Amino acid sequence: MATYYEILGVAQTASAQEIKQAYRRLVKIYHPDRNPGNTEVIQRMVLINEAYNVIKDPVRRAQYDSLITLQTQPESQDFHTTEPTEAQREITHYRCEQCNRQDSTLRLSIFISVISYFVLTQKQAHAHVLCSRCRIKHSLLSNLKVWLLGWWGFPWGPIYSIEALLKNLQGGEQPTKNNVALLSLLAYDFYTQNRYEECYKTLKASYKLWPDKETKEYMSQIEGIVPPSSRKPDNRMFLASPIFYNVPFLAVLTVLSILVLFPSVFHKGNSTYSPFSPSEQYYQPPSTVDTPPSAVAILPSTVEIRSSVEAFFGGFQNFTDTMQVVEQLEKSSDVQSDWDKIRELLLLCSANLSKCDVALMNKVYPGWGDMLSQKFIPAIKYYSDGMKLEPNMSSIEKGDALIGEVGVWWKNNSDALIATLQRERGLEFE
Numbered sequence: 428m429a430t431y432y433e434i435l436g437v438a439q440t441a442s443a444q445e446i447k448q449a450y451r452r453l454v455k456i457y458h459p460d461r462n463p464g465n466t467e468v469i470q471r472m473v474l475i476n477e478a479y480n481v482i483k484d485p486v487r488r489a490q491y492d493s494l495i496t497l498q499t500q501p502e503s504q505d506f507h508t509t510e511p512t513e514a515q516r517e518i519t520h521y522r523c524e525q526c527n528r529q530d531s532t533l534r535l536s537i538f539i540s541v542i543s544y545f546v547l548t549q550k551q552a553h554a555h556v557l558c559s560r561c562r563i564k565h566s567l568l569s570n571l572k573v574w575l576l577g578w579w580g581f582p583w584g585p586i587y588s589i590e591a592l593l594k595n596l597q598g599g600e601q602p603t604k605n606n607v608a609l610l611s612l613l614a615y616d617f618y619t620q621n622r623y624e625e626c627y628k629t630l631k632a633s634y635k636l637w638p639d640k641e642t643k644e645y646m647s648q649i650e651g652i653v654p655p656s657s658r659k660p661d662n663r664m665f666l667a668s669p670i671f672y673n674v675p676f677l678a679v680l681t682v683l684s685i686l687v688l689f690p691s692v693f694h695k696g697n698s699t700y701s702p703f704s705p706s707e708q709y710y711q712p713p714s715t716v717d718t719p720p721s722a723v724a725i726l727p728s729t730v731e732i733r734s735s736v737e738a739f740f741g742g743f744q745n746f747t748d749t750m751q752v753v754e755q756l757e758k759s760s761d762v763q764s765d766w767d768k769i770r771e772l773l774l775l776c777s778a779n780l781s782k783c784d785v786a787l788m789n790k791v792y793p794g795w796g797d798m799l800s801q802k803f804i805p806a807i808k809y810y811s812d813g814m815k816l817e818p819n820m821s822s823i824e825k826g827d828a829l830i831g832e833v834g835v836w837w838k839n840n841s842d843a844l845i846a847t848l849q850r851e852r853g854l855e856f857e
């Protein structure tokens with residue numbers, strides 16, 4: 428059966444951008460609207476969508492990749508054979524990637540890392556085979572990294588970071604299918620080395636994840652060899668759980684963050700110092716004054732503001748897309764066409780933003796239109812002037828400075844803004 432990568436026609440090492448491009452290309456060719464009545468094309472499109480939905484998600488992709496590796500191991504779990512064949516000897520000897528230990532606590536765990544860069548937030552997932560001790564260390568380190576680098580991008584930084592922290596603190600995501608495959612290979616490996624005790628514990632761990640008849644049978648075969656006293660699992664589960672170590676660790680981080688970000692909590696005065704940016708004071712989120720019902724009637728109708736809102740988020744998306752291309756520039760094989768794309772996206776972005784009614788947006792949410800007209804639009808203008816084949820760095824730096832301020836404004840206001848749009852305007856967001 429073809430792998431998802433083969434279906435999409437990309438290498439297993441392809442970047443997220445390459446995968447997106449390949450998918451769009453295939454959709455153009457195989458879209459059912461272009462091939463009416465052709466059931467083969469419809470089936471093909473179903474496969475393409477299935478492949479894309481897995482590969483575009485970093486966590487599911489890491490899971491899928493490791494499964495490919497595990498499943499291409501020779502099928503070898505015949506515990507009746509005492510003399511393994513050549514093919515069976517070739518199985519990978521799974522060990523802890525960090526400490527080289529080989530025991531029944533080995534699991535394939537997927538850890539998530541989140542890195543934010545202004546409006547760009549990158550989520551990545553890495554699969555590691557680790558023993559229970561190294562899983563704890565890895566989980567603490569991954570979460571420290573998320574804490575330092577992940578949360579502050581908008582709007583995805585905090586969302587991805589919370590997801591990552593929760594998954595990492597459980598020792599990463601441990602997909603059942605992958606781990607059952609890993610454990611049965613490991614059990615067989617122990618068996619061929621005559622390490623029956625560990626073989627039994629590994630089978631037991633596998634049975635706990637996926638209670639199937641075959642595993643049970645192998646277990647009862649080994650039971651004849653291994654005395655009952657040495658069949659206990661390797662670790663007491665509670666102490667082996669990364670949560671046990673992560674909770675105090677995250678609690679300390681939280682207290683430290685509050686101390687750094689809101690020193691005013693410990694000064695009874697009115698200090699609103701924040702290390703982010705001096706410009707923040709101009710963009711204090713509005714105090715939580717509820718709009719009285721009469722004011723709602725004065726506001727323009729939903730239909731009128733919808734086009735501004737859509738234009739704003741459209742421009743916003745164009746900007747994030749631009750930054751994605753910019754990030755890939757270093758590795759680009761066709762710099763000229765990437766620069767063309769950047770210019771095209773920036774043009775689209777400013778076209779979208781110029782469709783916004785600034786005054787209207789200020790009425791919908793205080794300061795929104797001002798941020799747009801004074802920061803966001805000028806920033807895009809600076810970027811357009813600066814991002815040429817011979818980049819004009821001073822123009823790009825001006826753009827960066829303004830975008831930084833846009834970022835601060837957005838961080839302080841996006842939740843309230845989106846809540847306002849939903850509550851008062853009935854606009855839904857994905």
Ligand SMILES: [Zn+2]
Nearest residue numbers: 523526558561
């Ligand atoms: Zn280890």
